Amino acid sequence: MDAVNDRPARAAELEEVGVVRLLSPEQLERKIAAVFGKPWGRLNDSLAILYGGIDSLAVTERNTDPSGAMGAVQRMMANDIACEHVAADFRLDAAQRKLFPMIEPDIVPGTQAGEQAIRSAIVYLHERLLGHEDAADSPRVDQTFRLFDGIIQEARQTQGLEKRExxxxxxxxxxxxxxxxxxxxxxxxxxxxxxxxxAFLYE
Structure with a gap:
C-alpha cells in the first residue's frame, strides 16, 4: 500500500477499483432529484423495466447486467436532463444556481482568465455530479475542458449555426x-x- 501511496498516478488508476453496482431506477431518480432539484420522472413503467426495475408481477428480479436497452435509457436521460436544466440554470441569479454559480455564459476559452473560470466551473460540476474532488489541472478536468473547447471551436467554424438555444x-x-x-x-x-x-450511474 505504501508503494501505491508513493505513486499518485497509480493511486488514481486504482481509485475506482472495487465492487460497484448500477443504480436502480428508483435510486437514479432520487440522485437526479438531489443534484438537479427535480427527478427525471421517466424511469417508471416500461422504461423502469428496461433499466433493470421490477414490477413485482411479471418481473420480480432486478437485471443489473448492462444492456443495449440500458445504454439507450442512459442516453435519453442525459440528453433530457441537460436540455431541461442548463439554460434554465443560467437564467437564474448566480447565487440561486445549482450547476453554474461560478461562471457566466459569455466566458469562453482563449484567455488565461477564461480558461481558469471554465476549469473552476468544471471542478464544481465534477464534485456535484460525480463526487470527484479534482484539481483544476487534473487529468479528468483536462479531459472535460478539451471537450468544452473542442465543441466551442467546432461551433465557431460551422457556417450558419443559429446563435440561439x-x-x-x-x-x-x-x-x-x-x-x-x-x-x-x-x-x-x-x-x-x-x-x-x-461515477454518476453506479455506486
Whole structure:
C-alpha cells in the first residue's frame, strides 16, 4: 500500500477499483432529484423495466447486467436532463444556481482568465455530479475542458449555426435563450457527458 501511496498516478488508476453496482431506477431518480432539484420522472413503467426495475408481477428480479436497452435509457436521460436544466440554470441569479454559480455564459476559452473560470466551473460540476474532488489541472478536468473547447471551436467554424438555444431544448420561441458564444449548447454537452459517467450511474 505504501508503494501505491508513493505513486499518485497509480493511486488514481486504482481509485475506482472495487465492487460497484448500477443504480436502480428508483435510486437514479432520487440522485437526479438531489443534484438537479427535480427527478427525471421517466424511469417508471416500461422504461423502469428496461433499466433493470421490477414490477413485482411479471418481473420480480432486478437485471443489473448492462444492456443495449440500458445504454439507450442512459442516453435519453442525459440528453433530457441537460436540455431541461442548463439554460434554465443560467437564467437564474448566480447565487440561486445549482450547476453554474461560478461562471457566466459569455466566458469562453482563449484567455488565461477564461480558461481558469471554465476549469473552476468544471471542478464544481465534477464534485456535484460525480463526487470527484479534482484539481483544476487534473487529468479528468483536462479531459472535460478539451471537450468544452473542442465543441466551442467546432461551433465557431460551422457556417450558419443559429446563435440561439436548440429548439428541441428550448421549446417555444419565448423560452429559447440567446447563445451568441455557443456556450449553452457546450455546457449542455458537458452535462450530458458527465451524466453518462460510471461515477454518476453506479455506486
Amino acid at each position: 436548440s429548439y428541441y431544448c428550448g421549446g417555444r420561441d419565448e423560452f429559447r435563450s440567446e447563445d451568441p458564444h455557443f456556450t449553452l449548447r457546450t455546457w449542455r454537452a458537458v452535462i450530458t457527458y458527465l451524466l453518462r459517467q460510471q
